[in-house]
Amino acid sequence: DAGVIQSPRHEVTEMGQEVTLRCKPISGHDYLFWYRQTMMRGLELLIYFNNNVPIDDSGMPEDRFSAKMPNASFSTLKIQPSEPRDSAVYFCASSLELLNTEAFFGQGTRLTVV
Amino acid sequence: QKEVEQDPGPLSVPEGAIVSLNCTYSNSAFQYFMWYRQYSRKGPELLMYTYSSGNKEDGRFTAQVDKSSKYISLFIRDSQPSDSATYLCATWNRDDKIIFGKGTRLHILP
Numbered sequence: 279d280a281g282v283i284q285s286p287r288h289e290v291t292e293m294g295q296e297v298t299l300r301c302k303p304i305s306g307h308d309y310l311f312w313y314r315q316t317m318m319r320g321l322e323l324l325i326y327f328n329n330n331v332p333i334d335d336s337g338m339p340e341d342r343f344s345a346k347m348p349n350a351s352f353s354t355l356k357i358q359p360s361e362p363r364d365s366a367v368y369f370c371a372s373s374l375e376l377l378n379t380e381a382f383f384g385q386g387t388r389l390t391v392v
Numbered sequence: 393q394k395e396v397e398q399d400p401g402p403l404s405v406p407e408g409a410i411v412s413l414n415c416t417y418s419n420s421a422f423q424y425f426m427w428y429r430q431y432s433r434k435g436p437e438l439l440m441y442t443y444s445s446g447n448k449e450d451g452r453f454t455a456q457v458d459k460s461s462k463y464i465s466l467f468i469r470d471s472q473p474s475d476s477a478t479y480l481c482a483t484w485n486r487d488d489k490i491i492f493g494k495g496t497r498l499h500i501l502p
């Protein structure tokens with residue numbers, strides 16, 4: 279398995295534009311997590327899914343953020359409209375269990391909003 | 393007070409030295425304690441986790457939890473240049489979400 283695959287690796291966009299980040303989890307993993315990492319706030323859990331169903335989205339910062347998982351092999355995180363303070367590295371991770379002891383992270387998407 | 397506090401470093405030590413990385417946490421309900429290693433421009437990878445108090449050893453790495461003082465430690469013996477990375481501690485309990493420290497940057501000097 280190639281691991282968790284995220285795209286794009288880098289994204290530069292203008293304030294107000296819509297941004298869509300993509301993630302392909304490891305096959306067979308029931309849990310999928312979206313994280314955001316910044317220098318100021320560190321690594322934060324935004325939302326996680328279990329069997330394609332969103333379970334906890336309490337970490338999603340605002341209504342401008344939305345996440346979907348239409349099937350077991352694909353998830354998106356969308357920001358609309360984007361703002362400069364959304365600039366961060368966004369990670370997707372997947373695991374067999376909620377505990378994350380076997381969680382695998384993707385390479386991340388570095389988002390810059392100018 | 394932040395839920396998990398971690399000195400950002402950087403911490404520079406000579407190759408072969410013993411490294412001690414530490415975190416403190418505020419919520420006594422946390423039950424699981426994890427250490428992640430993150431290389432530059434990569435995603436975090438889980439190094440070790442422990443449940444409740446006590447020690448856990450894996451090769452050159454030892455994780456230690458003291459719930460009475462809410463203190464988490466990671467020790468690296470015989471440190472190598474390849475250990476140079478950012479180390480993130482994290483805590484979790486089943487009724488809440490995982491909380492990460494901001495990470496400590498570690499440099500092992502050859």
